[in-house]
Structures are given as structure tokens and as C-alpha cells.
Amino acid sequence: MEIRSRESDKTMNGRINKVHMTSRLMKIKKGIAEKYWYPEWDDKERWAAQQALNAALDILDEYYQ
Secondary structure (H helix, E strand, O other): OOEEOOOOOOEEOOOOOHHHHHHHHHHHHHHHHOOOOOOOOOHHHHHHHHHHHHHHHHHHHOOOO
16 A cells, blocks of 8 residues: 655655654644644643653654654
């Protein structure tokens, strides 16, 4: 089964690209911080989400490109 990326016409093999995933997580972090992701969350929930995303970024950082 082939999957085509929306951003380009490259065939993907189902593996996560470290740079792409880091970019996506950073967009989520920004969206939470600027309150356009989950605007109903309070500061404590935002803080917890940021901590979870930081942990995910730390794990991603352990892998080579």
C-alpha cells in the first residue's frame, strides 16, 4: 500500500520523518500556547500539555535523522 504525502508527491513508506514530526509537534505547542488549540483549557491544562509535548520532543531528539 502506497501513501502519498499532501506536501509533496513523494511516496511514503510509513516511517516517521524526524524533521517533519518535530515541526508538527512545534505547531501543536504553538497552537496550545496561543489558545487556538483547545481554547477552553485553563493554564494548568496548557502547562500539562506543553510538558507532554516537551517529553515527546525529547524522545524524538534521541533519534538520528
